[in-house]
Amino acid sequence: MLTYVPDDTLAHRLDPRSKLAVQLGFAAAALTHTGPRAILVLSALAIGMLAAAGVSPIRAVIAARYALVILSLAPLLAALTLGPPWIETDAGLTTALASYRVLLVLLVSTAAVRSTRVRDSRAAIQRTIPGRPGHLLGIGVALLFRFLPVLRADIQTIRDAMAARLGAQRHAHERAGTIALLGLSRAFDRADRLSLALRARCFAWNPTLPPLSFSRLDIPALLLATTLLCSTLLTTIPL
Amino acid sequence: METDQREVELVGDAAVHRFARAALLAALLGAVAPVAIPLPFSPAPITLQVLFVFLAGLVLGPVWSAFSMVLYLIAGAVGVPVFAGFNAGLGVLFGQSGGYLWSYPFAAALIGLFVHRGTDVRDPANVSLPVVVTALVAATTLIYGMGSAYMSLILELNAWEAVTAGALPFIPGEIVKIAAAIAIVRSGRLSPTRVR
Structure with missing residues (x-):
């Protein structure tokens, strides 16, 4: 289980809304870009984001272990066919890459979970x-x-x-x-x-909220989120 | 620090009551995520989350049950460990089992609409049995339909493969949960004012 840990990493200093935007952008990009080059870029981004939140990739994978069962079974299921040739390597490989991209999405969200207080969210x-x-x-x-x-x-x-x-x-x-x-x-x-x-205790519709503010650090995070979302839109909408 | 001088606008008593119940039912859905009851001759043990989706629809009605489920999803997305295996994070909602989770608000609202025929909540024990059974079966179909469809989309599986991985192993457990939900409704202990 990976929950919020107090720290002073780059991710901890970001506004929760930028982290939300980055996660959405990453999920959208990971689910639409299927090429090998895109997977390399996404892996590098995911490792970078884990480092920015101070999470070791191994700990993040352990936190996602429940998902690993179905993610590792899915390629086998996709590869098996009833009747000759019995095993379709291409279908299995496609699903294995899809499983890997889903794992990356899970890893990126553990970075956000570790670096965001529930109060701020x-x-x-x-x-x-x-x-x-x-x-x-x-x-x-x-x-x-x-x-x-x-x-x-x-x-x-x-x-x-x-x-x-x-x-x-x-x-x-x-x-x-x-x-x-x-x-x-x-x-x-x-x-x-x-x-x-x-x-x-006078439960009201208009209480006072804790202050939140974007800082200069949030600009690159928001730019990254926008880039990832735009790259998804450019792939999915034929121009 | 600037002073906010607006008047305090209190939330109505009935809304506070329903809101508190919806919030605690969402917390309960997270609390039962680790409970697994083994089932003979089935590879998948029973987890109780879908049973609580049923109960949300039955006892809170369509509006507040959907609210409760949305709250559960948002809390999980922002980092409260409420998903299976004490997991949390927005990634889970987009991961391989995201389809099941997204279906919860719709399934709970569907049961609420079938059983309560509107937004006024009534005692499910007074509703005829076929209506309750239809509602529960329809909700289960919706949950597994959305879950398998999303899984096939995201893991690039064909429909049959997705159903094999994402629905078939869970059918025995779902029948048990529907039976448990019906027994709870028939026991008459689920009145809208008090659950005993």
């Missing part, structure tokens, strides 16, 4: 998405971050209690149903207390 969401939806999403992200460990502990308590009562020997649908219903009822009890607390 929340402010970025609230400033980027206008009006009430942005406000609710911003506060929602903050609440989700706060309640995630609490609800994880709730779920663990429920599972321990089930295990103590030989719950592991019950049918899968009963186990799933019990965890779901008890988890939901505990979460909603918490939600009802939370909503009372929010109302008691």
